[in-house]
Amino acid sequence: KATDFAEVFEKACKRKLDDIVLSPGKPVKVMLFPKAAGVEDAFRIVGKPAAFEYKYDGFRVMINKDDGGEIKIFTRRLDDVTRQFPDIVEFVKNNVNAKSFIIDCEAVGYDSKTKIYQAFQAISQRIRRKHHIERLVKELPIELVVFDIIFHDGNSLIGEEFGNRRELIEKIVRQEKFKITLADQIISEDAKEVETFYAKALEEGQEGLMAKSLSAPYKPGARIGHAVKLKPEDKDFDLVITGAEWGTGKRAGWLTSFDVSCLGKGGELLDMGKVSTGLKEKREEGLSFDEMTEMLKKLVLSEGGRKISVEPEIVVSVQYQNIQKSPTYSSGYALRFPRILRLRPDRGKGDIATLKEIESEAEK
Template identity: 40%
Template sequence: MTLFRYFAEMCEKIESIPGSLEMTDVVSGMLQEIEEDELPVVTNFVMGAVFPPWSTKLLGIGSRTLYTALAKSAGTSEKEIEDIIRKTGDIGETAVEALKQDSSTQLTFDSYIEEEKELTILEVYERLNHMANSSGKNSQATKVKNLQYLFNATSAVEARYLSRLVVEEMRIGVGEGIVRDAISRAFDVPVDMVERAFMLTNDLGIVAMAAKHGGKEEVAKLDLQLNRPIKMMLAQITPSVESAINDLGKIAVEWKFDGARVQIHKNGDKIRIFSRRLEDVTSSLPDIVAAVKDQVKSETVILDGEAVAVDENGRPRAFQDILKRFRRKYDVEIAVKSIPLTLNLFDILYLNGESLLDMSLRDRRELLTGCVDNDYRIHVDSQVITDDETEIQRIYEEALNAGHEGIMLKNPDAPYSPGKRGKNWLKKKPIMETLDLVVIGAEWGYGRRANLIGSYALAAFEPESGKFLPIGKVATGFTDEKLAELTDMFKDLIVMESGTQIEVRPEIVFEIAFEEIQKSSNYESGYALRFPRLVGVREDKSPEEAETLERISQIYKSQWE
């Protein structure tokens, strides 16, 4: 069994490396060294996650819980922990400094810790898993006690990376791209095979295990699996219908609904619904579950579609109304009546035991229409295949007049590419694309808003490193009511405060409107937004779905074309 100390020392080494190629070499070596059953854990840990992306488990450890555990472990006060983090600006360094203090009042979760005993990687994982499974009124006390045990059994280097891990922010520059390449290098499996297997499983740990166990042959066997959601295929914006026709020729034209993306897994009468962020939202959407049970005829199927909240006239309601449905935990039936949903299906990924991802959209569409009986609750979206610009423009105007966002323009011969954003799916909307950016920091207001967070630091995503690169701040577009709501949303995500400045875990995505993107040396991204303003909170999107630096660069260049 591999010690957690080894993992922490590898993280320390990786953090000191400036280049991604050398990082990949170190991660590759680590994957070769550890045991096979440790691979799923380490592939997530090194990216700053405890569980794979498809998992419904949440560690649920906020800064307050972590401060309490550190204070108890160090025999000091929570105020002292807060003072240290203001000085260090990093929870890892805070843990190191706090636990260096020699205190006779240190406590442990168990009555003692054997002097020679050191934590293994799997022991750390089991403790964290236990915390994620704890619930009820004593759950926070359980988490504090388990964290206390872990901190009292760790060395300084282990404490640094353990504390970062429990808030799921490792900060060593390792993202999915580096882990993907490391698996390829460690087990001699082509990168494109690793990438495809990851897209099919949404779990690099499973891919690593297969690669170590049986190389290319085992990786090639990995496929879609019911109740394990995969990343959804994405679209990029097209400047015009004419441009889309030049790119694709004949186009499958569909409405772009003003709703929330869902992935539906049906196994007999058992239905599970996942949001765009791959969160299980089944319990919040009993009306959609009932519609799928009644109207989808296939025994096993995975469907892709859009849930739309509709008013009494059948027109789409505000996006925030849809989010109310997705977030609802109690009095769900009341929400069903007050905010009814319709389900618009536009793709099928799996049918009766067979993956359909490699089929063309044209063929998938035929199978989709064959297994759904349309009614007022659920229907297959209408689609027209044409290269007639006038016809496409007519459909576009029709969608806008119905209250929706625009149209989707798809390559009818393309396969389904999970998690990919490319020219096989294009979207056409009437206004300039807004940006989805991750909040990485904030600042307390002043005067009558002193108890509210008044501005937010925004960042774009760099997929290879997993880093969020600052691109500006937004402080307009807020009412006092909205600021209070956002302050409540962010209070458990605060990592560090220094004066009025706040650092938060990168979990919330803002939709931001702007006048222009400018070059700037003030931000690590190299860009800045002119006159940014908040449009809304994209609770349906994960931080990894935020705009990439490449996308920001493309928009910047397009401004001058």
């Protein structure tokens, strides 16, 4: 099964991920997407023509339906969140015409009154909350955006070309606005056309674009360049918190400075310095020091003076101005003017930025 991690690791090492037997109802790692420097860089990586799709500001989910009709929803961390999303279960049950499948999707929030799409942070609590689900479904509605399929009616599709996989979801998904749709897409080899599409995505409140090779297979858990993401120049990385420091004065009682780390080439965590800005003093203003303190207190590994080390469970998006080399930190790099943008509860330490990505960005 795809959830036998020893098998996944062994086959990954042997470059035989295509040999993994997928089984609906069992979570599988999503394919990951490195960043591209721009449209021309995206074409260089994925080739021409390429598929360009909106990069939605939501959270990634893999939705499974087995031969018995049972539907399960997994996050990119492989957590089963089916219970939290009865609305998604209904959308899929009513609008996806297949006996069994595994589809790769983004769940995107929108305002129930204005129908304006919401940023990820506005709906992130739906992943964490296990109570008052019916109320949250009404208060924080979600549209499911389908962009890939890796299993269909008993057949694994991870070795199939992306262009063919896209054609299949166009056939089996009955789109219904504010319930379930396909990712907005163009196929192009013209940079100007793509730039126009990119601008349209940003105007509509989305994060950017995904560029995808039409001939590429699906590689679970891999960042290998079959697809890349295009985002505006505001730079940020997803990093994991590995330590923190207690505040003083009016912030005494809160953890106010946070050690963040990236993923090394061997899977080890490498520190990149401290972040002490971005959080709020009041919960109603956004992610607060109080909320972060509550989460990290449950993960303490050791304490010394005002400092603590914690289990690497909390992932945050960290914005920065630039990257500079630094012998102070084990990564060899530090972020200049770092700021916590948001919590990423849908991501684990295996999903954070890699040292290779840090090095690549630092060289620009």
